[in-house]
Amino acid sequence: MRVVFKTSYDRDIDLHEHGLDRGKMLGLVGLMILLPFLVNDYYLAEAANTLIWALAGMGLMIAVGHTGQVSLGHAAFLAIGAYTDAALMNAGVPFLVAFPLAGLLTGLFGAVIAIPAVRMSGIYLAIATLAVFVIVEELILLLEPITGGVSGIAAPSITLFGISFDRYGELHNFYWLILAVVILVTWGYANLMRSPTGRSFLAVRDSEVSARAMGINVTRTRALAFGLSSGVTGLAGALMGHYIGFFNYELFSVFISINLLLVVTIGGLGFIQGAFLGAVLITGMPQVIAILRDGLNASVGVDLGSIPGLDTVLFSVILILFIIFEPTGLYGRWLKIRTWFELFPLARRDMFRRHKTYLKTERMK
Amino acid sequence: MELIQLAVGGVANGCIYGLVALGFVLIYKTSEGVNFAQGDLMMLGAFVALGLGNSAQMGLSFWLAVPLAVCIMFCVGWGVERVVVRRIFGQPQFALVILTIALGFVFRFVAGSIWGYSPLVLETPFNGVNLRFGELVISMADLLTIVITLALTFGLWTFFAHTRIGLAAQAASQNQMAAYIVGIPVMKVNSLIWGLSGAVATVAGVLYATRGAIDPNIGLLGIKAFAAAVIGGLGSLPGALLGGMLIGVVEPIAGRYAPGGIAIMSPYIIMLAVLVTRPGGLFAQIHMKKV
Numbered sequence: 257m258r259v260v261f262k263t264s265y266d267r268d269i270d271l272h273e274h275g276l277d278r279g280k281m282l283g284l285v286g287l288m289i290l291l292p293f294l295v296n297d298y299y300l301a302e303a304a305n306t307l308i309w310a311l312a313g314m315g316l317m318i319a320v321g322h323t324g325q326v327s328l329g330h331a332a333f334l335a336i337g338a339y340t341d342a343a344l345m346n347a348g349v350p351f352l353v354a355f356p357l358a359g360l361l362t363g364l365f366g367a368v369i370a371i372p373a374v375r376m377s378g379i380y381l382a383i384a385t386l387a388v389f390v391i392v393e394e395l396i397l398l399l400e401p402i403t404g405g406v407s408g409i410a411a412p413s414i415t416l417f418g419i420s421f422d423r424y425g426e427l428h429n430f431y432w433l434i435l436a437v438v439i440l441v442t443w444g445y446a447n448l449m450r451s452p453t454g455r456s457f458l459a460v461r462d463s464e465v466s467a468r469a470m471g472i473n474v475t476r477t478r479a480l481a482f483g484l485s486s487g488v489t490g491l492a493g494a495l496m497g498h499y500i501g502f503f504n505y506e507l508f509s510v511f512i513s514i515n516l517l518l519v520v521t522i523g524g525l526g527f528i529q530g531a532f533l534g535a536v537l538i539t540g541m542p543q544v545i546a547i548l549r550d551g552l553n554a555s556v557g558v559d560l561g562s563i564p565g566l567d568t569v570l571f572s573v574i575l576i577l578f579i580i581f582e583p584t585g586l587y588g589r590w591l592k593i594r595t596w597f598e599l600f601p602l603a604r605r606d607m608f609r610r611h612k613t614y615l616k617t618e619r620m621k
Numbered sequence: 622m623e624l625i626q627l628a629v630g631g632v633a634n635g636c637i638y639g640l641v642a643l644g645f646v647l648i649y650k651t652s653e654g655v656n657f658a659q660g661d662l663m664m665l666g667a668f669v670a671l672g673l674g675n676s677a678q679m680g681l682s683f684w685l686a687v688p689l690a691v692c693i694m695f696c697v698g699w700g701v702e703r704v705v706v707r708r709i710f711g712q713p714q715f716a717l718v719i720l721t722i723a724l725g726f727v728f729r730f731v732a733g734s735i736w737g738y739s740p741l742v743l744e745t746p747f748n749g750v751n752l753r754f755g756e757l758v759i760s761m762a763d764l765l766t767i768v769i770t771l772a773l774t775f776g777l778w779t780f781f782a783h784t785r786i787g788l789a790a791q792a793a794s795q796n797q798m799a800a801y802i803v804g805i806p807v808m809k810v811n812s813l814i815w816g817l818s819g820a821v822a823t824v825a826g827v828l829y830a831t832r833g834a835i836d837p838n839i840g841l842l843g844i845k846a847f848a849a850a851v852i853g854g855l856g857s858l859p860g861a862l863l864g865g866m867l868i869g870v871v872e873p874i875a876g877r878y879a880p881g882g883i884a885i886m887s888p889y890i891i892m893l894a895v896l897v898t899r900p901g902g903l904f905a906q907i908h909m910k911k912v
Contacts, residue, residue: 320715326718328722372896372897379655379714379718382715383848383892384892386844387848387889387892388889388893390886390889391886391890394882394885394886514722521719565730565733566730568726569726569727569730572727573727575719576705576720576724576727579709579723580705580720
């Protein structure tokens with residue numbers, strides 16, 4: 257068992273609890289940087305995809321995990337980010353300007369939507385975001401001169417300072433670019449969560465009434481959180497556009513929103529690490545299913561490929577099982593296991609008991 | 622005349638939205654949760670009726686198949702509550718949102734594996750029967766939809782306003798602990814209401830199926846019905862019906878007279894407008910407590 261003795265407040269709000277954690281994180285970053293030398297192009301592309309999903313998951317995590325605002329329409333923000341970036345770059349704007357601008361515009365759009373929406377309580381916000389998603393999807397079709405309508409739009413390849421970051425030609429450069437964005441965002445996110453702003457997010461999530469009593473402007477905090485959330489998702493959307501290369505509105509279906517929700521819920525709500533674990537699961541699962549399918553087909557002769565929709569239903573069942581048995585997600589489970597080993601033999605079952613609340617109506621609060 | 626014809630079709634369509642919205646409201650009224658699988662329950666109900674009634678399947682008479690389907694779906698709704706939803710009793714609201722979205726996909730998969738993904742038509746005794754009032758043509762299916770919806774809404778309203786179980790259900794949502802203290806079996810009431818919403822969804826599904834072909838993806842209609850429930854104010858039965866009719870009437874008229882794309886967006890634009898101006902819906906039941 258490890259005892260961390262804190263001698264100053266700075267120590268208390270440090271990003272890492274102690275030096276070993278920092279070392280582990282540096283090691284992980286180092287490994288990710290060296291990845292192009294370790295694996296072949298297929299797996300490198302998958303890793304890039306996972307990182308993009310983790311970025312989008314972090315975006316949703318700010319809203320769902322840290323501010324308690326469920327959004328069913330985050331695919332809309334992915335779409336806005338992707339289309340803004342691609343349209344700007346097609347108009348001749350360099351990536352270095354277009355990319356942050358895509359994030360900024362998406363964030364502004366999210367905040368503008370959030371200002372009326374955050375006045376509503378939990379469930380109504382989820383519905384409003386769903387409506388926004390449908391409207392954005394239709395707008396993409398209507399704004400054909402910019403978005404290419406049904407036929408879609410191509411995201412041009414990226415060139416920075418004369419170095420090509422083409423998705424297919426220079427995959428390792430593209431991967432490093434994504435990695436750099438993800439590391440920067442993660443770092444900013446982790447720092448945000450230990451600033452007064454980030455703490456006010458948590459306060460709003462845990463109890464709106466007490467947050468208000470402590471002098472937090474709840475509406476502004478929620479709008480800010482939602483704006484940040486959609487901004488980060490917009491960045492992920494821009495990268496996703498470059499990763500796919502050529503896309504139309506169908507890329508950003510309602511299933512993407514639900515997959516994103518799956519990433520944050522299965523990963524672990526309220527933990528940045530959860531977004532990464534969830535992203536690994538959601539991008540890794542189809543591969544595992546494909547391998548299992550081939551294996552079953554070869555050994556037993558059962559052809560699972562003939563059953564349509566099997567992937568979706570497997571995801572759904574996993575989601576249901578997680579909600580029922582492990583609502584804290586993969587990261588929560590990992591914390592439990594780690595605590596069990598750290599405290600051995602003192603860990604007790606009830607240490608992590610979920611607390612239940614009696615429901616009171618929201619209609620007369 | 623054309624406008625009236627569009628409006629009549631719209632009202633009948635709106636009744637279906639309203640019926641699915643009633644299912645949302647039922648569950649919201651008792652457990653303050655939202656069942657995002659309501660549209661898929663409707664789809665499943667329609668397919669169960671089709672499986673029992675169509676001559677190519679079980680071949681029962683239509684008048685026997687529909688009540689039987691309603692009973693089966695009551696059990697399905699009840700069972701879903703008992704087996705899955707009860708496990709997250711006392712957990713935050715959005716857990717139910719995510720859970721029911723996932724359940725919806727499972728329902729869709731079940732229906733797709735049993736009945737396939739190609740559109741099927743429910744055989745009814747009044748297929749293609751039309752009534753004429755001067756220039757106005759109303760199909761029997763439309764008329765039946767409107768009448769049954771009105772009757773069902775009135776029945777459910779009476780259930781909530783005047784029966785012991787209905788009152789108990791409302792009490793359970795307003796303050797669960799107090800409901801327990803006065804002796805209401807909250808969990809049993811919840812199961813019953815889930816069963817009831819399964820039954821209502823089946824009626825909606827059968828009425829939907831009398832008006833056209835069905836496939837496992839018609840459950841997506843649930844999102845529109847959801848807009849209807851929100852416009853009326855979640856928690857109000859007549860509001861849900863009115864919201865459904867509003868959407869049902871606006872949609873075909875916007876499709877006829879407004880530029881393309883507006884018709885698809887119209888339910889959501891109405892909903893957002895209502896949410897921004899009256900966050901609790903038209904029949905608002907939200908009263909803010911000052912702190």
